[in-house]
Amino acid sequence: MDAAGFCAALDGIFEHTPWVAEGAHAAGPFASVSALHAALMAVVRSRPRAARIAFVSAHPDLGGKAARAGDIAPASVAEQAGLGLDRLSDAEFSRFEALNAAYRARFGFPFVVCVRRLTRDAVLDAFERRLGNDPEAELAAAIEEIGFITRLRLVERVEGSGMPNVAGRLSTHVLDTHKGGPAEGVRIELYEVGRSARALLRETVTNADGRTDAPLISGVPLRAGRYELVFHIGAHFAARGLVLPEPAFLDTVPIRFGVSDPEGHYHVPLVVTPWSYSTYRGS
Secondary structure, three states: OOHHHHHHHOEOOEOOOOHHHHHHHHHOOOOOHHHHHHHHHHHHHHOOHHHHHHHHHOOOOOOOHHHHHOOOOHHHHHHHHHOOOOOOOHHHHHHHHHHHHHHHHHHOOOOOOOHHHEOHHHHHHHHHHHOOOOHHHHHHHHHHHHHHHHHHHHHHHOOOOOOOOOOOEEEOEEEEOOOOEEOOOOEEEEEEEOOOOEEEEEEEEOOOOOEOOOOOEEOOOOOEEEEEEEEEHHHHHHHOOOOOOOOOOOOEEEEEEEEOOOOOEEEOOEEEEOOEEEOOOEO
């Protein structure tokens, strides 16, 4: 593409900063989509400090008044809405407002994080943790997060070889070691666990291999945070006709675990008998 077509094709990937695409055009043609993204980020990182601060400052506050009113760039509206930041309770809104004010007072630019890679609790944890950074480290952290944001936007806009890795995967299976085989027909629930509540993300049943027909989460980043798998294993053992005490020792088995790598593969199985269970992070 010529410079005008190139910039038009990438419009909105980097919010309110057309100079990013303009600066990267001369580095083309690009061997891969990953190389294109690297070239775009190189333009950002090559700018003087004042220009990088202005670049970060073009991004909206998280959960702020503009987000609540929908008065931000369309891509940011969708990303913040995906985490529910446009419909915070009054108490949650006040907490975000206080954190935004403290952060701006310390660093002079808004807190930026890729909300598509984090649960709401993880966003708040990052907010509070990063307030302790020195200004240079925090400016670098903000630009790294913008790299994650724009990488996700880019893969939705551009197709080609060498696509960046932007998706994680969560899977499970159930192995009944009492019978020495997979456990079929076990109902499984997946929850995202927050400080005050948990939200049901998916409900499914194991197949003849003791696995689910599709991964529990795939094709998108795994939001870093805490999750819980609930395995309704008591019904499985009852269906096998085992002679067990009443009530049986195991009914539902919850496994609570953390995700730290949004692009990683987390396999969280259940290895179970009527009297014991274990788990591990598989691959």
